[in-house]
Amino acid sequence: MTSVPHISDAEWEVMKVLWAKTPCTANEVIEALADQTDWKPKTIRTLLNRLALKQAISYSQENKVYAYFPLVSEDECVKSETTSFLKRIYGGAFKPLLVNFLKEDHLSQEDIQELKNILDDKTK
Amino acid sequence: MTSVPHISDAEWEVMKVLWAKTPCTANEVIEALADQTDWKPKTIRTLLNRLALKQAISYSQENKVYAYFPLVSEDECVKSETTSFLKRIYGGAFKPLLVNFLKEDHLSQEDIQELKNILDDKTK
DNA sequence: GTGAATGTATTACAGCTGTAATCCAAATAA
DNA sequence: TTATTTGGATTACAGCTGTAATACATTCAC
Numbered sequence: 001m002t003s004v005p006h007i008s009d010a011e012w013e014v015m016k017v018l019w020a021k022t023p024c025t026a027n028e029v030i031e032a033l034a035d036q037t038d039w040k041p042k043t044i045r046t047l048l049n050r051l052a053l054k055q056a057i058s059y060s061q062e063n064k065v066y067a068y069f070p071l072v073s074e075d076e077c078v079k080s081e082t083t084s085f086l087k088r089i090y091g092g093a094f095k096p097l098l099v100n101f102l103k104e105d106h107l108s109q110e111d112i113q114e115l116k117n118i119l120d121d122k123t124k
Numbered sequence: 125m126t127s128v129p130h131i132s133d134a135e136w137e138v139m140k141v142l143w144a145k146t147p148c149t150a151n152e153v154i155e156a157l158a159d160q161t162d163w164k165p166k167t168i169r170t171l172l173n174r175l176a177l178k179q180a181i182s183y184s185q186e187n188k189v190y191a192y193f194p195l196v197s198e199d200e201c202v203k204s205e206t207t208s209f210l211k212r213i214y215g216g217a218f219k220p221l222l223v224n225f226l227k228e229d230h231l232s233q234e235d236i237q238e239l240k241n242i243l244d245d246k247t248k
Numbered sequence: 249g250t251g252a253a254t255g256t257a258t259t260a261c262a263g264c265t266g267t268a269a270t271c272c273a274a275a276t277a278a
Numbered sequence: 279t280t281a282t283t284t285g286g287a288t289t290a291c292a293g294c295t296g297t298a299a300t301a302c303a304t305t306c307a308c
Contacts (some may be wrong), residue, residue, distance in 0.1 A: 008295055012212055022299090026255075043297050045256075062307085065255070078213055078224060082216060085209050088136055089202055094225055100202060100220055102246050115222060116243050119146065119236050122226050132265055150285075167267050169286075174265090189274085189285075249279085250308090258301070264294080271288070 004072045004080045005054040013037065014047045018057060020076040023067035128196045128204045129178040137161065138171045143198040147191035166206060 002117070007015055017032045018024055024032070026048055030041045051057045059066040070084055083092075091095045101107065125226055142148055143158045148156070150172055154165045173180045183190040191232055207216075214220045225231065231239070 004293090009212055010296060017282060027186060042299065046298070049257080079207075079228065081213050082221065082224065085205075086214075087306090088133060089205050094231065095235060095238065097206065098205065099242060100221070102242060104203065106178075106218060107246075111219060112243050112246055114219065116240060116247075118226060119240050119243070122231075122236055123233065123240075124279090130264090134266060163266095164268060166269065170266090170268070173287085249287095250306100251306100253306075256301100256303080258299105260299075261297095263296090266293090267291090269288105269290075271291085272286085274283100274285085276283075278279100 001014050007051070007054075007056055007077060007081075010039075011047050011056070012061065013014055014044065014051060015056065015074070015077065018065050018068060018070045023060070023062075023069040025065050025067055027065075029068065058059075128200050129180050131178075131180055131205075132176070132202060134163075134167075135171050135175055135180070138168065138175060139180065139194060139201065141196070142192060142194045147184070147186075147193040149191055151189075153192065166170050 009120060013036065014029060021028075021032075026041075026045055026068045029030060030044045031047065035038060043076050048057070052059065054066075056072050057068050059072050060068075086092050086094060086097065102112075130131050137157060137160065138153060141153050145152075145156075150165075150169055153172065154168045157163060157168060164231050172181070176183065176192075181192050183192045185191075208216060210216050210221065226236075
């Protein structure tokens, strides 16, 4: 089974666009990222190229213009990144992450209640 | 307020050693990492140097040999990495991460119960 | 048909990372 | 005292990343 290629920070933004709406032309990606970033169009084309090189995406040449689409799913990538992040920072254990987050008070009472509901479902 | 410098994967391993027992000589760090990694001593010295350069650690010259110690706390670093990870992958939201993890069945029933207890405490 | 625009391909370049090796000075052994 | 060892400082070098610019080819407007 093939593991997903490593996707860098900047590349990740491009992937999110393609995961949200696929396929996309380069220009569509550029437009989608215009609000969130200050990247020049050439920069985004470079990122598309690199993603194609590392086989995270591919493209077909529809009516003269490339239409890019992901080769790896968001779920796969999220899972892979999360796993390696947890391993790096928390030694692979998920609980300390939650504990840390609760300590930091990043969650509202509503969030906490919702998490409890999720956990309840899981215990059913 | 100063933010923590970015600590790379390999550097993180060194920091963990220093957080666990501080101060440490280079040789102590090298020995501590001998089981977990295949790194040559020179490699670890390089990492110590880089960490000192980016002011994540410093050292004092005790009896002819450097004794290294962290300048940033594990808590700070963990928090900073976690925040930027969440922002990158999950758009900053913590809940999807938990949901994802539960989906993947990475947690035992005991884990789930423990998380619920933590959340209960938080709600009290 | 020729110049301008547009999309694609190639090239650029510095900083960070992984992974060391080499050089040098001081201490130690002989 | 001289050769060896050892620790620290400097240098190496390629691959990845961020951030594009330039070169080239095709198409479109005149």
